[in-house]
Amino acid sequence: MQKLTLKKAILGIFVAINAGLALYYIFVLAPQQRRILMPPPSASSASETPGSPDPDSIRETIASEVGAYLSSQLQSRDAKALEVPEAMERIWPDLYNVFKKYQEPQNYKLGTEEEQLIYDYLLGDASRAESTFKQLSRTLCFECMDRVWFKCKATADGISCPPDVICPVSGQPYQASITELSCPFHGQILTFPDRTPRPSLPELYPQLCMGYFTHNRTHRLDEAILRDPIASAKPGETVLDVGSGVGCYVWAMREAVGETGCVIANDVDTTVLDFIKFVAEKRGFTNVQTVHASYDYPNIDIKSVDRVYIIDVLNVMIGMEIKNNLPPSEQADSYMQKLVQAIRPKGKLVIIDFPPEGDRPHIPIDQAISFCQKYNMKLQGQRLLTLDQGTMYVLTFSADQP
Numbered sequence: 001m002q003k004l005t006l007k008k009a010i011l012g013i014f015v016a017i018n019a020g021l022a023l024y025y026i027f028v029l030a031p032q033q034r035r036i037l038m039p040p041p042s043a044s045s046a047s048e049t050p051g052s053p054d055p056d057s058i059r060e061t062i063a064s065e066v067g068a069y070l071s072s073q074l075q076s077r078d079a080k081a082l083e084v085p086e087a088m089e090r091i092w093p094d095l096y097n098v099f100k101k102y103q104e105p106q107n108y109k110l111g112t113e114e115e116q117l118i119y120d121y122l123l124g125d126a127s128r129a130e131s132t133f134k135q136l137s138r139t140l141c142f143e144c145m146d147r148v149w150f151k152c153k154a155t156a157d158g159i160s161c162p163p164d165v166i167c168p169v170s171g172q173p174y175q176a177s178i179t180e181l182s183c184p185f186h187g188q189i190l191t192f193p194d195r196t197p198r199p200s201l202p203e204l205y206p207q208l209c210m211g212y213f214t215h216n217r218t219h220r221l222d223e224a225i226l227r228d229p230i231a232s233a234k235p236g237e238t239v240l241d242v243g244s245g246v247g248c249y250v251w252a253m254r255e256a257v258g259e260t261g262c263v264i265a266n267d268v269d270t271t272v273l274d275f276i277k278f279v280a281e282k283r284g285f286t287n288v289q290t291v292h293a294s295y296d297y298p299n300i301d302i303k304s305v306d307r308v309y310i311i312d313v314l315n316v317m318i319g320m321e322i323k324n325n326l327p328p329s330e331q332a333d334s335y336m337q338k339l340v341q342a343i344r345p346k347g348k349l350v351i352i353d354f355p356p357e358g359d360r361p362h363i364p365i366d367q368a369i370s371f372c373q374k375y376n377m378k379l380q381g382q383r384l385l386t387l388d389q390g391t392m393y394v395l396t397f398s399a400d401q402p
């Protein structure tokens with residue numbers, strides 16, 4: 001009986017050891033081997049293969065393919081024939097066709113006038129193409145630095161970042177110091193802890209990359225700009241588009257005010273204004289002007305405009321403060337005071353923005369209304385526009401000054 005129990009115990013230990021080894025293999029060794037044996041995910045298969053959804057590594061792979069392409073364009077004057085990587089479509093879908101045309105000018109036709117304008121502006125001659133490739137390479141590198149920043153940790157000795165993070169264009173590692181992360185190749189810096197980029201990136205290329213100047217985006221607000229009885233611009237008006245970006249709504253505004261009216265696009269970023277000037281010239285519009293604003297000063301004469309549009313900009317100006325229950329910054333306050341002074345008696349202010357969703361610092365309608373009321377704006381009308389993706393609110397205020 002004792003012998004039997006001993007045998008059972010030995011058998012039990014044997015089974016337990018084997019089971020332990022098997023589990024160790026299944027959960028620890030095998031996955032490690034799989035990681036070693038598996039090739040890095042390719043840009044096209046990575047997102048589709050179930051079980052390999054590490055979005056960061058997919059983005060790194062895409063960035064390195066596009067980085068290699070941009071780097072080849074920068075190195076060789078004869079790099080036109082090089083394949084535009086499919087990965088380009090994943091990060092900058094609106095530029096993809098434009099680059100395909102650059103690669104195969106004879107065979108590749110652009111679909112819309114907007115695409116043609118972007119092509120002419122970015123790649124229309126050798127010096128434009130060179131500065132575009134430089135700018136895009138900085139933009140891509142900056143996006144990677146921004147992702148790396150989230151993986152860095154503050155330690156007693158300074159900032160510690162993962163060791164293998166490299167610039168996707170030059171292949172050189174980023175450098176981390178106590179206060180900043182930098183790319184030695186592009187000479188750009190991201191500071192800790194506030195994440196301010198230096199030199200600050202012009203927004204043009206990101207905005208064109210994000211598809212800001214495309215047919216769909218331009219036309220989805222036509223309802224508010226052209227056809228709304230209260231919010232739309234009227235023939236002969238002088239209209240100001242605050243924070244116009246690349247100007248995707250400037251052209252509908254220009255259509256609404258007609259030949260006798262005028263559209264002024266202002267922005268803090270001169271590169272987006274440069275694109276608007278280029279498009280206005282191509283379209284032969286002499287009544288579209290651009291004005292360089294600063295964060296505390298819209299740079300518009302007193303009582304000189306009939307209608308002001310602020311489209312997808314209020315959230316940039318005061319969104320973080322509203323989200324954190326803080327008062328708007330002094331800059332934003334000074335900007336608004338001067339902006340309101342620029343509106344003629346009985347002129348209008350139209351705010352078009354997204355209601356809050358997720359973490360983005362968008363402003364609830366009631367807070368946008370009470371913000372404008374502080375500057376003596378009287379609410380005249382509000383409506384919601386249903387767009388392909390989500391909703392935007394349209395708030396029209398009357399300046400109603402004596």
Ligand SMILES: C[S@@+](CC[C@H](N)C(=O)[O-])C[C@H]1O[C@@H](n2cnc3c(N)ncnc32)[C@H](O)[C@@H]1O
Pocket residue numbers: 203212242243244245246247248249266267268269272293294295296298311312313316317335
């Ligand atoms: C999210 S984009 C929106 C662009 C455009 N309104 C649109 O909807 O396509 C925000 C724009 O506002 C500009 N901006 C931010 N603060 C500004 C300010 N105080 N004055 C003028 N432009 C500003 C930025 O440079 C950027 O072009």
Ligand SMILES: [Zn+2]
Pocket residue numbers: 141142167168169170183184185186
């Ligand atoms: Zn770089």
